[in-house]
Amino acid sequence: xxxxxxxxxxxxxxxxxxxxxxxxxxxxxxxxxxxxxxxxxxxxxxxxxxxxxxxxxxxxxxxxxxxxxxxxxxxxxxxxxxxxxxxxxxxxxxxxxxxxxxxxxxxxxxxxxxxxxxxxxxxxxxxxxxxxxxxxxxxxxxxxxxxxxxxxxxxxxxxxxxxxxxxxxxxxxxxxxxxxxxxxxxxxxxxxxxxxxxxxxxxxxxxxxxxxxxxxxxxxxxxxxxxxxxxxxxxxxxxxxxxxxxxxxxxxxxxxxxxxxxxxxxxxxxxxxxxxxxxxxxxxxxxxxxxxxxxxxxxxxxxxxxxxxxxxxxxxxxxxxxxxxxxxxxxxxxxxxxxxxxxxxxxxxxxxxxxxxxxxxxxxxxxxxxxxxxxxxxxxxxxxxxxxxxxxxxxxxxxxxxxxxxxxxxxxxxxxxxxxxxxxxxxxxxxxxxx
Amino acid sequence: xxxxxxxxxxxxxxxxxxxxxxxxxxxxxxxxxxxxxxxxxxxxxxxxxxxxxxxxxxxxxxxxxxxxxxxxxxxxxxxxxxxxxxxxxxxxxxxxxxxxxxxxxxxxxxxxxxxxxxxxxxxxxxxxxxxxxxxxxxxxxxxxxxxxxxxxxxxxxxxxxxxxxxxxxxxxxxxxxxxxxxxxxxxxxxxxxxxxxxxxxxxxxxxxxxxxxxxxxxxxxxxxxxxxxxxxxxxxxxxxxxxxxxxxxxxxxxxxxxx
Ligand SMILES: Nc1ncnc2c1ncn2[C@@H]1O[C@H](COP(=O)(O)OP(=O)(O)O)[C@@H](O)[C@H]1O
Ligand SMILES: [Mg+2]
Numbered sequence: 271x272x273x274x275x276x277x278x279x280x281x282x283x284x285x286x287x288x289x290x291x292x293x294x295x296x297x298x299x300x301x302x303x304x305x306x307x308x309x310x311x312x313x314x315x316x317x318x319x320x321x322x323x324x325x326x327x328x329x330x331x332x333x334x335x336x337x338x339x340x341x342x343x344x345x346x347x348x349x350x351x352x353x354x355x356x357x358x359x360x361x362x363x364x365x366x367x368x369x370x371x372x373x374x375x376x377x378x379x380x381x382x383x384x385x386x387x388x389x390x391x392x393x394x395x396x397x398x399x400x401x402x403x404x405x406x407x408x409x410x411x412x413x414x415x416x417x418x419x420x421x422x423x424x425x426x427x428x429x430x431x432x433x434x435x436x437x438x439x440x441x442x443x444x445x446x447x448x449x450x451x452x453x454x455x456x457x458x459x460x461x462x463x464x465x466x467x468x469x470x471x472x473x474x475x476x477x478x479x480x481x482x483x484x485x486x487x488x489x490x491x492x493x494x495x496x497x498x499x500x501x502x503x504x505x506x507x508x509x510x511x512x513x514x515x516x517x518x519x520x521x522x523x524x525x526x527x528x529x530x531x532x533x534x535x536x537x538x539x540x541x542x543x544x545x546x547x548x549x550x551x552x553x554x555x556x557x558x559x560x561x562x563x564x565x566x567x568x569x570x571x572x573x574x575x576x577x578x579x580x581x582x583x584x585x586x587x588x589x590x591x592x593x594x595x596x597x598x599x600x601x602x603x604x605x606x607x608x609x610x611x612x613x614x615x616x617x618x619x620x621x622x623x624x625x626x627x628x629x630x631x632x633x634x635x636x637x638x639x640x641x642x643x644x645x646x647x648x649x650x651x652x653x654x655x656x657x658x659x660x661x662x663x664x665x666x667x668x669x670x671x672x673x674x675x676x677x678x679x680x681x682x683x684x685x686x687x688x689x690x691x692x693x694x695x696x697x698x699x700x701x702x703x704x705x
Numbered sequence: 706x707x708x709x710x711x712x713x714x715x716x717x718x719x720x721x722x723x724x725x726x727x728x729x730x731x732x733x734x735x736x737x738x739x740x741x742x743x744x745x746x747x748x749x750x751x752x753x754x755x756x757x758x759x760x761x762x763x764x765x766x767x768x769x770x771x772x773x774x775x776x777x778x779x780x781x782x783x784x785x786x787x788x789x790x791x792x793x794x795x796x797x798x799x800x801x802x803x804x805x806x807x808x809x810x811x812x813x814x815x816x817x818x819x820x821x822x823x824x825x826x827x828x829x830x831x832x833x834x835x836x837x838x839x840x841x842x843x844x845x846x847x848x849x850x851x852x853x854x855x856x857x858x859x860x861x862x863x864x865x866x867x868x869x870x871x872x873x874x875x876x877x878x879x880x881x882x883x884x885x886x887x888x889x890x891x892x893x894x895x896x897x898x899x900x901x902x903x904x905x906x907x908x909x910x911x912x913x914x915x916x917x918x919x920x921x922x923x924x925x926x927x928x929x930x931x932x933x934x935x936x937x938x939x940x941x942x943x944x945x946x947x948x949x950x951x952x953x954x955x956x957x958x959x960x961x962x963x964x
Binding site for chain 1: 757758759760761780781782784785786790791793796797798799800801802806807810811814815848849865869
């Protein structure tokens with residue numbers, strides 16, 4: 271593949287008629303059309319030490335069938351596995367190949383005016399609200415992949431928590447794909463209005479047997495003043511699905527955003543996580559674990575921008591690389607001029623299990639203000655053969671010993687995850703990946 | 706079960722091309738406890754590590770059988786499942802893995818899939834043995850050896866010994882760094898294992914531990930091999946007079962493996 275980009279198989283007319291078919295408002299069609307122009311001209315993201323040229327971001331079907339079910343038990347089993355028990359969640363929304371498959375919202379949420387629905391429905395029923403937030407934290411023109419997301423959008427979720435509404439049980443969305451060559455072009459928006467609080471979990475899963483595909487995911491999270499959001503995500507796409515995922519958070523005065531990520535994809539992945547701490551006293555903590563295996567290549571970028579005074583951030587990342595897997599963990603903490611008394615800290619640790627595996631941790635502090643605190647720690651190492659020997663000397667097989675060491679390595683992050691269901695899902699995903 | 710038997714013949718071990726164990730011979734049967742004593746640097750830990758299969762140590766010559774099976778042909782984990790246990794002089798630390806999870810994994814490694822040890826049974830066994838060793842219950846939930854003091858690590862090695870019930874154990878300097886109370890608890894653990902189905906090799910350079918665990922045979926190791934053997938009285942003589950008289954008797958000037 272010598273050309274930089276495999277050509278997109280859709281032209282402006284296709285996109286316009288797709289938009290019309292769905293009765294989208296003109297503003298959304300306009301965003302699509304402008305984005306389509308940008309897809310032609312913008313470059314791919316600049317990933318550190320990872321060559322993504324030639325990865326398939328563009329060759330896929332974006333129109334396909336999903337199946338609606340009335341009972342969670344009727345979901346495909348890979349999807350059912352990650353859907354939580356209904357009584358543990360305040361709302362569950364399952365989307366299958368970009369179509370709503372299951373939707374349940376507790377009466378409490380409905381009474382409190384909470385919106386959680388697929389994006390298409392939200393655009394129809396709450397168009398102004400969607401427009402107010404659509405691509406405000408995220409940027410259409412960031413690079414070719416963000417433009418692609420805006421042009422070819424075919425899936426999404428919209429969540430709105432009104433002012434001062436506090437929800438105890440988590441909300442969950444599950445995106446499952448099993449159609450050959452499907453491209454999930456997803457845009458989700460979560461708005462926690464002033465003084466509200468919620469826990470949200472999103473899961474991406476693809477059928478692990480058969481399919482090739484593409485996933486281009488953008489999630490915007492707006493934490494307004496004094497709101498609190500615990501945001502958990504477990505990504506588990508199979509090895510022939512190329513993934514671009516951008517999670518974009520914006521935090522207002524004394525708002526708090528807790529990110530918890532399980533980055534368990536088996537295929538090539540570009541992941542961008544951006545958090546802007548805009549208001550005074552805004553706080554964000556990021557915790558992520560990942561396991562790379564096979565010959566997958568991954569680029570993770572965690573970018574925190576301190577803008578308000580007295581803002582606080584912390585990044586804690588542990589990644590394991592097995593087989594021939596390669597990954598770069600970029601951590602960027604930026605403290606803007608004027609963000610005095612802010613505190614940004616990051617720790618990234620990478621454990622490599624084999625000779626062929628590669629992991630890099632790349633901590634960067636960008637500081638334009640004097641009166642701040644910032645720190646970073648990074649370590650990259652191979653599994654200790656003496657530790658392995660010690661475990662094996664008790665009769666534990668090499669595979670099992672590695673499994674224990676991996677769990678142990680990820681444990682300090684997993685243990686701190688504040689969402690029980692994410693913890694449980696992650697432990698299960700880790701178990702699947704280390705076998 | 707036939708009587709357990711560990712037989713070491715003309716064993717030679719090198720590390721990084723340095724010849725350290727030089728023609729070691731010893732046979733131990735179930736029911737016997739042997740002590741190998743010797744000053745520092747005479748190759749005792751090298752012997753123990755080579756028997757367990759430490760990746761850094763290379764056996765260059767000799768033969769070792771455990772119950773008639775070729776031990777040196779086995780992977781480390783196979784040696785353990787064949788019944789060998791080594792209480793290490795310097796146990797590793799494994800962060801994020803609790804002592805209890807580790808022990809349960811090790812026990813289940815010896816059992817058929819689907820026949821894992823029931824959790825309650827495991828906890829009961831663990832409690833009982835921690836009591837006997839005077840270990841605080843919290844050690845079950847602590848990460849494996851992480852932040853343990855020297856003495857706590859030694860006790861933890863004996864706890865593993867008792868939980869895994871091997872039929873041969875090598876205890877490498879299990880007494881070093883222990884105060885007299887801890888030493889008694891460790892000895893109690895080892896004595897608890899004593900039976901016709903259990904053989905043991907205690908490596909030490911002090912006689913102290915042998916006051917609590919009476920050995921059947923005592924061997925002195927110098928220059929990478931056994932230079933003298935005897936009964937428990939040999940250990941007492943070493944305690945009273947040191948090692949110099951042996952060196953004189955055998956005409957050894959430098960007892961270490963460097964010689
Ligand atoms: N890991 C090692 N690397 C290099 N040399 C070693 C290593 N382990 C042991 N040796 C060498 O072997 C000699 C014997 O060591 P060791 O078997 O630990 O003796 P002992 O246990 O009797 O004190 C040491 O003096 C040292 O020179
Ligand atoms: Mg030693």
